[in-house]
Amino acid sequence: MKLIRVLLVLMLVFPVMVAEAAHALARLYYAGRKEGYTLYALSAYRSYATQKSLYTYWVNTRGTAYASKYVARPGYSEHQTGLAVDMTSARMQMGLYASFDQTPEGKWMLQQAHRYGFIVRYPKGKEKITGYNYEPWHLRYVGVKEATTMKQKNWTFEEWWAER
Numbered sequence: 422m423k424l425i426r427v428l429l430v431l432m433l434v435f436p437v438m439v440a441e442a443a444h445a446l447a448r449l450y451y452a453g454r455k456e457g458y459t460l461y462a463l464s465a466y467r468s469y470a471t472q473k474s475l476y477t478y479w480v481n482t483r484g485t486a487y488a489s490k491y492v493a494r495p496g497y498s499e500h501q502t503g504l505a506v507d508m509t510s511a512r513m514q515m516g517l518y519a520s521f522d523q524t525p526e527g528k529w530m531l532q533q534a535h536r537y538g539f540i541v542r543y544p545k546g547k548e549k550i551t552g553y554n555y556e557p558w559h560l561r562y563v564g565v566k567e568a569t570t571m572k573q574k575n576w577t578f579e580e581w582w583a584e585r
């Protein structure tokens with residue numbers, strides 16, 4: 422019953438997030454809660470217009486070089502696929518920072534996300550492959566089987582794609 426309520430809330434907040442990914446996100450959330458780690462999901466789905474204004478904002482405030490390392494150009498963000506979600510916690514004051522991986526919630530999530538079908542899309546040390554700086558908060562739904570393979574082999578999405 423509770424899960425259904427959470428799903429309904431997720432559907433309201435993220436209307437275009439793919440249903441399967443939204444369901445997996447709810448399962449990840451409850452598994453964390455059960456172990457004492459409360460995670461929050463931010464900006465799961467973004468429209469083209471939202472992505473455009475986000476990108477323009479960072480170009481205007483920090484320049485193109487900075488913006489291109491942290492924010493996808495409109496039309497290129499995984500958040501437009503409805504499969505990506507940014508995770509945070511109260512300890513991070515709902516912000517997105519690399520130090521999330523040093524918190525109990527972040528550590529738990531990095532270890533467990535694959536069991537619910539999520540990968541950390543832009544891992545540390547793989548910046549040259551992904552083209553993005555390390556983002557421990559950005560999860561992408563790929564399914565349990567694929568996420569587990571990528572986790573075990575320490576593959577990025579790109580490496581998995583090349584090997585499959």
Ligand SMILES: [Zn+2]
Pocket residue numbers: 500505506507558559560
């Ligand atoms: Zn993200």
